[in-house]
Amino acid sequence: MKMFSVRLIFLILCIFFDGSLSKLERLEHPVTKSDGSLNILVVGDWGRQGCFNQSLVAHQMGIVGEQLDIDYVISVGDNFYDDGLKGDTDPAFEASFSHIYTHPSLQKQWYSVLGNHDYRGNVSAQLSHVLTQKDWRWFCRRSFVLCSGMVELFFVDTNPFVEQYFTDPEDHTYDWSNVLPRDRYISNLLHDLDLAMKKSRATWKFVVGHHGIKTAGEHGVTQELVDQLLPILEENKVDVYMNGHDHCLQHIGSDGGIQFLTSGGGSKAWRGVILPWDPKELKLYYDGQGFMSLHITHSQAKFIYYDISGNVLHQFTLSK
Numbered sequence: 424m425k426m427f428s429v430r431l432i433f434l435i436l437c438i439f440f441d442g443s444l445s446k447l448e449r450l451e452h453p454v455t456k457s458d459g460s461l462n463i464l465v466v467g468d469w470g471r472q473g474c475f476n477q478s479l480v481a482h483q484m485g486i487v488g489e490q491l492d493i494d495y496v497i498s499v500g501d502n503f504y505d506d507g508l509k510g511d512t513d514p515a516f517e518a519s520f521s522h523i524y525t526h527p528s529l530q531k532q533w534y535s536v537l538g539n540h541d542y543r544g545n546v547s548a549q550l551s552h553v554l555t556q557k558d559w560r561w562f563c564r565r566s567f568v569l570c571s572g573m574v575e576l577f578f579v580d581t582n583p584f585v586e587q588y589f590t591d592p593e594d595h596t597y598d599w600s601n602v603l604p605r606d607r608y609i610s611n612l613l614h615d616l617d618l619a620m621k622k623s624r625a626t627w628k629f630v631v632g633h634h635g636i637k638t639a640g641e642h643g644v645t646q647e648l649v650d651q652l653l654p655i656l657e658e659n660k661v662d663v664y665m666n667g668h669d670h671c672l673q674h675i676g677s678d679g680g681i682q683f684l685t686s687g688g689g690s691k692a693w694r695g696v697i698l699p700w701d702p703k704e705l706k707l708y709y710d711g712q713g714f715m716s717l718h719i720t721h722s723q724a725k726f727i728y729y730d731i732s733g734n735v736l737h738q739f740t741l742s743k
């Protein structure tokens with residue numbers, strides 16, 4: 424029923440927006456609560472067949488998801504370790520997703536981007552409708568726009584920005600089919616994002632990617648995103664950028680500026696690395712497992728960070 428409605432709305436929107444200049448796929452997740460609010464969970468860096476406490480995080484997400492009566496879940500990438508999926512019949516899909524996030528409250532749509540580990544496998548498998556037929560919750564694209572009442576979420580494929588994946592011979596191999604030529608892929612994506620953001624009339628603009636723009640985690644800032652993506656986010660006054668990649672929970676921000684949130688605690692954590700960062704901006708750095716919740720209304724957006732036991736590590740609210 425839900426799968427059907429999401430698909431139908433998606434089809435209608437595709438027809439509607441076909442004439443627009445931005446080629447980014449757009450879909451809508453309607454707000455269903457009578458007060459018009461929206462509750463979302465955000466998790467990243469998770470698919471390890473339940474290991475490294477993925478199952479415990481999933482259990483806690485279920486409890487919080489029930490308390491909040493969530494509308495959907497966002498995955499910020501690195502969905503399947505170590506090397507993505509081999510194909511659309513790879514049993515890791517069930518072992519790391521369907522058989523793990525089993526709590527009734529998590530039987531909602533999941534909107535996912537890809538991480539660098541996903542690009543080490545077969546990307547088209549993760550984008551395949553075959554997975555959605557196996558588990559209706561699954562929705563993964565490289566980049567897309569999700570409209571939900573007062574909020575518009577811009578999902579961005581950050582992987583092709585990272586120079587090292589293309590130039591370092593010591594690095595892993597990545598599935599760049601349908602990405603090359605890289606320069607054109609990136610310039611089209613930035614152009615489409617900018618257009619979609621300029622057209623947006625949403626109260627809240629949130630951006631989702633895998634790699635960090637501002638982070639004190641072990642991977643450090645992704646300079647290519649600072650140089651190329653951040654100016655577009657600033658120009659269009661987005662409220663929040665959310666990512667994974669660093670296996671931690673983190674909040675970096677200053678009053679009135681973009682808030683940079685990391686939710687990469689879906690499974691393996693405790694790296695023991697934290698890079699220096701201005702303590703006035705670094706509001707939370709938690710090196711362990713966990714996830715985030717978002718509670719959005721027309722006038723306020725509240726963000727809560729939870730550890731593996733459901734303890735609240737940090738929270739903050741933005742107002743309009």
Ligand SMILES: *[C@@H]1O[C@H](CO)[C@@H](O)[C@H](O)[C@H]1NC(C)=O
Pocket residue numbers: 475476479692693731
């Ligand atoms: C899993 O969580 C338990 C309970 O918090 C903790 O004691 C243990 O160290 C964690 N294991 C890993 C691999 O992080």
Ligand SMILES: *[C@@H]1O[C@H](CO)[C@@H](O)[C@H](O)[C@H]1NC(C)=O
Pocket residue numbers: 509510511512545547548551
């Ligand atoms: C990738 O997955 C797709 C869908 O499952 C499959 O058709 C294709 O053959 C796979 N490619 C490789 C190189 O295995």
